[in-house]
Amino acid sequence: MKSENNKSVPLVVIKRLPRYYRYLGELLKQGVTRISSKHLSEKMGVTASQIRQDLNCFGGFGQQGYGYKIENLYHEIGEILGLSRGYRTIIIGAGNLGHALANHSNFEKRGFHLVGIFDNNSELVGSRINQIPVSHIDTIEDFFREKGADIAILALPKHSVKEVVDRLVALGIKGLWNFSYTDIDVPDDVAVENVHLSDSLMTLSYKITEGNTASDLDA
Amino acid sequence: MKSENNKSVPLVVIKRLPRYYRYLGELLKQGVTRISSKHLSEKMGVTASQIRQDLNCFGGFGQQGYGYKIENLYHEIGEILGLSRGYRTIIIGAGNLGHALANHSNFEKRGFHLVGIFDNNSELVGSRINQIPVSHIDTIEDFFREKGADIAILALPKHSVKEVVDRLVALGIKGLWNFSYTDIDVPDDVAVENVHLSDSLMTLSYKITEGNTASDLDA
DNA sequence: TTTTTATTGCTAAATTTTTTTCAAAATTTT
DNA sequence: AAAATTTTGAAAAAAATTTAGCAATAAAAA
Numbered sequence: 001m002k003s004e005n006n007k008s009v010p011l012v013v014i015k016r017l018p019r020y021y022r023y024l025g026e027l028l029k030q031g032v033t034r035i036s037s038k039h040l041s042e043k044m045g046v047t048a049s050q051i052r053q054d055l056n057c058f059g060g061f062g063q064q065g066y067g068y069k070i071e072n073l074y075h076e077i078g079e080i081l082g083l084s085r086g087y088r089t090i091i092i093g094a095g096n097l098g099h100a101l102a103n104h105s106n107f108e109k110r111g112f113h114l115v116g117i118f119d120n121n122s123e124l125v126g127s128r129i130n131q132i133p134v135s136h137i138d139t140i141e142d143f144f145r146e147k148g149a150d151i152a153i154l155a156l157p158k159h160s161v162k163e164v165v166d167r168l169v170a171l172g173i174k175g176l177w178n179f180s181y182t183d184i185d186v187p188d189d190v191a192v193e194n195v196h197l198s199d200s201l202m203t204l205s206y207k208i209t210e211g212n213t214a215s216d217l218d219a
Numbered sequence: 220m221k222s223e224n225n226k227s228v229p230l231v232v233i234k235r236l237p238r239y240y241r242y243l244g245e246l247l248k249q250g251v252t253r254i255s256s257k258h259l260s261e262k263m264g265v266t267a268s269q270i271r272q273d274l275n276c277f278g279g280f281g282q283q284g285y286g287y288k289i290e291n292l293y294h295e296i297g298e299i300l301g302l303s304r305g306y307r308t309i310i311i312g313a314g315n316l317g318h319a320l321a322n323h324s325n326f327e328k329r330g331f332h333l334v335g336i337f338d339n340n341s342e343l344v345g346s347r348i349n350q351i352p353v354s355h356i357d358t359i360e361d362f363f364r365e366k367g368a369d370i371a372i373l374a375l376p377k378h379s380v381k382e383v384v385d386r387l388v389a390l391g392i393k394g395l396w397n398f399s400y401t402d403i404d405v406p407d408d409v410a411v412e413n414v415h416l417s418d419s420l421m422t423l424s425y426k427i428t429e430g431n432t433a434s435d436l437d438a
Numbered sequence: 439t440t441t442t443t444a445t446t447g448c449t450a451a452a453t454t455t456t457t458t459t460c461a462a463a464a465t466t467t468t
Numbered sequence: 469a470a471a472a473t474t475t476t477g478a479a480a481a482a483a484a485t486t487t488a489g490c491a492a493t494a495a496a497a498a
Binding site for chain 4: 232284285
């Protein structure tokens, strides 16, 4: 996680990039070609300084007196995030959540190609979700040998997670997107991003309780 | 958002509470009755100092030389998060995601009672998901008048979000759990918690790209 | 009972993150 | 072409967050 000048970029900065990317994408669609950090900051409800500071972690994309060329900036952020590389993605768990994620077409657009769905319920095996056949989890080793995968989406109950994760790690998975209600333990070279929905809902509960609703940009 | 000593508690602290709550709940189930910040910190991969500091934002739950009584601490954190109050919760959007969330039984356990599901697709109206009937979005005003709701889960496409949110706000919704791929603008007294799945997936992409996988506790 | 050990809660230090400030540079206006 | 305006990138300052240190205290052991 080193930037151009070999200083590591804090994760808080990284986590803001997708939001910049989203806003820039919208502007691009609207036909806007340039924007200043000040304008963007007003749109997004953050400080202009933060935007400039964040972008500068990766090099000077802007131009004094002019601002940023949106198309260029959009592309650069995409590169930083690694969105052009394309990922072979599998879903583990064909329950309600796995089903919903399999049908979420946005991911395909960003280069996350769904190439397999796995479940341990034999009754589901053979069916298709969004064109992709559901396979038995015990065929995962064969699947990797023949086709490989980069990212696994963990949409299975927590009691099965540990075993499955160990198998995926042994097979050389690169990233895990973890929706299960448990934390997972993997070697340093496997990336993990947790989506703990219950945690998020509890945070909402707190915000309601305490009337703390000041601009929710951190969420 | 004031703590006992009337100093506001930073949101970063709040966001860690659900994870403590989860671990303490597991220990409780295992029959463990006490724990020190040191032990808990080792289990969770954070510093003991951080745990003590976090808990102290709300008052001294521990005892010197002994540690924390798990049952007590678990309960206290639940209270801080407002989990005992019970929320009437509705889902807007009965697509794949709304469907999956409606079937997610964990939420009920934490006091988020699903009382309604709404969609603008007349074909879905009348069907039931997890016992709850799907109603047309245009009946939402009647629903509020008769029954009320505290939290709305936004699982609808972004182009419909703004209009729906404005209506919900006018009806006095207290919290919005936003899964749509857009940021929403509401008055200060309405709480918002965003779950931007695409953003999270892009963060995972970055972590894979940069080999940045050092303990993912911040995710 | 006394001593030793464990552990909190608080304070202070260190670190990280955000905001402020401004010279330098490019654009836009006159 | 010159002057005024805009805006970045970087440095410095301020604020927030995390970690370290330790006195006070309770529990456990001797």
